[in-house]
Amino acid sequence: MDIGISTFVWVSPFSTASFDVLRKAKDIGYDVIEIAVEDRELIDWVALKKACHSLGLKVTVSGAFGMDRDISSDQARVRANGLSYIIDCLEIANELESPIFGGPLYSAVGKTRLVPEAQKQQERQWCLENLHLAARRAEALGVTLALEPLNRFETDMINTVDQAIALVDEVASDRLKILLDTFHNNIEEKNIPASILKLGDRLVHVQANENDRGTPGTGHLDWLGIRDALQTIGYGGSLVIETFGAPSKELARAASIWRPLAASADELAAEGFGFLKKTFCGGEGRYSNQID
Template sequence: MTDGSGSTGIVREIGVNTWVWTSPLTTQHLGDLADRARRFGFGLLELPVENPDDWDPATAAEVLAGSGMGARIVGAMGPGRDLIDPLYRADTQDYLRHCVDVALAVGSPTVAGPFTAATGRVWRMDAGERGRVVETLLEALRPVADYAAERSVTLAVEPLNRYETSIINTVDQALEALDPLLDRGIGLALDSYHLNIEERPPAAAIRAAGDHCKVVQVCGNDRGPVGGDHTDWDAFFDALDDIAYAGPLTVESFTADNDTIAVAASIWRPLAPSQDELARASAEFLTDHQRRRASGADGDSGKGGDSVADGAFGTDGDSADWAAKRTAKEQQ
């Protein structure tokens, strides 16, 4: 989208989820991670609430204020958190209310997450069962949405890919299922990783979400650094511009060095030379890419990223050899 002056795009603040480095986040981690994120060029931290007592919201607010950082809150729908299963529903509602309270304490206008069932819980449903599940979801979400809306916080529900949930995989499914609660304490959180798997194309899904899109998370198509991957980032940003999304872009990836989130997200290998490098390269790409768009500068900044991320990681002999063999194979 251009304005006639050659410039294109909104320059958005960038943030990073602490899952890039650690899980679970604790109070002791806050100072180091805030300083590290600021050093790499991020303006806010995305703080996961895995367990209510892992970190202290008042301390977090103080640390972030001292570092000049903002905050966004995300929930974690691990085992035992489920709005569909009656065994866990009440506890999950209490957990989400706690997340809203944490958001208030640190100044986050949103709480994002896949607020349906436990991540990784998948099963086949016919149309009748799906309809009943959606009714159950709405019934369970409504009082929590009211609680959030009364406090000017939005629960941003995230569609997940088919391997992580059976309930809401696409933006269209989310819009249909959540329609009675949208703008009544409920919005959408869009993650480039899940969009890449489920949407044809992701940009159309972003436009369909429109002003219901309250949170945007980004990473490479492999959960690695933003940029240098096969994502069409120009199309992605064009769509965000078209819906006038001016909120932050937060990098969500994970370290393979833990026993919980890494398993839930299927992180079986390092996604960058180091977690610091994953964060640094992502910040550099997002900053450079947005500045190029805003200035109308030409350059290879679209599909596959640009030279910032490519230069950060380079190519070695093994990678070049593999690429040559793949090209030869495809031409046979």
């Protein structure tokens, strides 16, 4: 199984000036670098592809969904901008040979309200209309959209695996699947391995994050149960660490990141890789507070 790491671990927003993190990821041993696209104009995409190929790093692409990229917004302009962003990122994923483009495609991060049922259904309908259009482009490009449930403190639309399945199944495209982030999953699901089994072949990407978004293996997640569930469904995608070492002000506010999540980004990257590699690719070993 390929082990990856997000550029978010080191920097936000990622740019051409941040290409040093590619070498860091490779030197640690990562197979995959996940490129977080906050501002596409900051990145020399031709140079990035060349650098990743030179290092032998595979690429996955993830999104950053601010309030102006919300395909379920009550403002038509914002919905159009959100769809345009998703399609731009699909084009980027295709160019970088990423199998997926993932994130909370359905709404803006940090959009949390208690709204009337009629409004909720209208927003869902706007979301579905745009997901259909995005999926059509994904089908043409051969890239899979990976829709990510977020916890209740970051969105009011899709929190659970059941909600994600309902939305994805309604679109009914082979190019719209589900991304599971174990940090969010830990908050919203009663049993993470059971939620993985429920997803089955809908699951195309996993962000393997600890319960506090710190270093994987230092918290209380049932990593061996997660591993066994992934093996049971025949999961063939990547495991990617996505946490935030130096979030922008907007990202920090949306994801509620107010303190360092590890002693350093480099330490988190190195120790997290060691834990995931041993747990998912090297047998029965456990780290930190995991007890046999």
